[in-house]
Amino acid sequence: MKILITGGAGFIGSHLAAYFINDNEVFILDNLSTGHRSNVDFIDDAHFIEEDVMHKSFVTELIKQKQFDIVIHLAAVVSVVETINNPINSQSINIDSTLNLLEANRQYNAKLKKFIFASSAAVYGNTDELPKQIETFIDPESPYAIEKYAGEQYAKLYNKLYDLPTTALRFFNVYGPRQDPSSPYSGVLSIMDKKFKNDEPFTFFGDGEQTRDFVYIKDLVQAVAIVIDNEASNGKIYNLATGTQISLLQIFEKFKLIYNKSISYQFAEPRSGDIKHSCAEIKGLEALGFKPQYDIVSGLTEYINYSKTDK
Numbered sequence: 001m002k003i004l005i006t007g008g009a010g011f012i013g014s015h016l017a018a019y020f021i022n023d024n025e026v027f028i029l030d031n032l033s034t035g036h037r038s039n040v041d042f043i044d045d046a047h048f049i050e051e052d053v054m055h056k057s058f059v060t061e062l063i064k065q066k067q068f069d070i071v072i073h074l075a076a077v078v079s080v081v082e083t084i085n086n087p088i089n090s091q092s093i094n095i096d097s098t099l100n101l102l103e104a105n106r107q108y109n110a111k112l113k114k115f116i117f118a119s120s121a122a123v124y125g126n127t128d129e130l131p132k133q134i135e136t137f138i139d140p141e142s143p144y145a146i147e148k149y150a151g152e153q154y155a156k157l158y159n160k161l162y163d164l165p166t167t168a169l170r171f172f173n174v175y176g177p178r179q180d181p182s183s184p185y186s187g188v189l190s191i192m193d194k195k196f197k198n199d200e201p202f203t204f205f206g207d208g209e210q211t212r213d214f215v216y217i218k219d220l221v222q223a224v225a226i227v228i229d230n231e232a233s234n235g236k237i238y239n240l241a242t243g244t245q246i247s248l249l250q251i252f253e254k255f256k257l258i259y260n261k262s263i264s265y266q267f268a269e270p271r272s273g274d275i276k277h278s279c280a281e282i283k284g285l286e287a288l289g290f291k292p293q294y295d296i297v298s299g300l301t302e303y304i305n306y307s308k309t310d311k
C-alpha cells in the first residue's frame with residue numbers, strides 16, 4: 001500500500017514509518033519544524049517531502065498524483081503553550097490543513113482506504129469523570145484542545161457526509177524512543193529520563209500525585225495498524241491509551257529501580273491548565289482487537305535501555 005505520513009519525521013510518525021516501511025511504500029511530508037530528518041534516515045529522499053502541510057496547492061497536487069491508500073495526519077503545532085501564545089497560527093496548521101487534506105482526498109483520491117487523524121486526550125480538559133469516555137462531556141482548555149477537537153470532528157463528518165474512510169484517535173500520554181525532551185512542555189517521561197541520565201534534579205509541578213495514562217509507542221503503532229485493517233473503524237473516534245493510570249511520583253520510583261540510582265527532586269507550583277487525573281476507557285479499540293502489550297515497567301525498561309545507548 002502507498003502510505004502518506006504528515007509529520008512523519010517526528011516522534012510518533014517516525015515509529016509508524018519504521019513499522020509500515022516493511023511491507024508498504026511510505027512517503028513522509030514534514031517541514032522539520034520539530035521533527036528531524038535523522039529520525040527517518042531509512043526513508044530515501046524520493047519519499048521524503050520537506051514541505052509545509054499548510055501549502056494547500058502543493059498538498060492537493062500531491063494527493064492527486066500519488067493516490068495514497070492510507071493518509072496518517074500527524075503534522076501539527078504540538079505545544080499547548082505555543083497554541084495559547086499564537087492561536088491564529090496554530091489554528092491554520094491544526095484545523096485548516098486538516099480540512100484541506102480531507103477535502104483533497106474527497107475530491108481527488110478515490111483509492112483512499114483510511115485517513116487517520118491524530119487527536120488528543122487534551123480535548124477532555126479538566127472534567128472530573130474517570131475514565132474518560134468518548135461520549136463524555138468535553139471541556140477544551142486551550143486552542144490546542146479545540147483545534148484537535150475540530151480536526152477529529154471534521155474527520156468524522158467527512159465520513160458521514162462523503163463516506164470518506166476516516167478514523168480519529170485521541171492519543172493519551174505517548175512515550176518512547178525519539179521523544180524530544182528539549183522543551184519543558186515535552187512529554188514528562190522524556191524529561192524525567194533525561195534528568196536521570198544526566199543526574200540533574202527533576203521538578204514536579206504540583207504534588208506529583210497527578211496521574212496519567214501512559215501508552216508506549218509500540219502499542220500506539222499496534223493500534224494504528226488495527227484501525228487501518230478494520231473498516232468498522234470508519235467514521236469513529238477512539239481513545240488510544242492503556243486504560244490504566246499511574247502517578248508521577250510512582251513513575252519516579254520506577255525510574256529509580258530501572259536506573260538503579262536516584263536523583264534529587266523538587267516541587268513547584270502546579271502549571272495552570274494541567275489536569276489532575278487522566279485515564280482512558282479503551283473499550284472501543286479493544287473491541288477491534290487492541291490489547292496493550294506494554295505495562296509501564298516493560299515500556300519504561302525498553303525505553304530507558306534504548307535511550308542509554310542512544311545518546
Ligand SMILES: NC(=O)c1ccc[n+]([C@@H]2O[C@H](COP(=O)([O-])OP(=O)(O)OC[C@H]3O[C@@H](n4cnc5c(N)ncnc54)[C@H](O)[C@@H]3O)[C@@H](O)[C@H]2O)c1
Nearest residue numbers: 007009010011012031032033034035052053075076171174
Ligand atoms: N506525543 C504525545 O503524547 C501526543 C499526545 C496527543 C496527541 N499527539 C499528536 O500526535 C501528533 C504527533 O506528535 P509527536 O509527539 O510525534 O510530535 P512531534 O513534534 O515529534 O511531531 C510532529 C511532526 O510534525 C511536523 N510538523 C509540524 N508542523 C508542520 C507543518 N506545518 N508542516 C509539516 N510538518 C509539520 C514536525 O516537524 C514534526 O516532525 C501530533 O498531531 C500531536 O498533536 C501526540
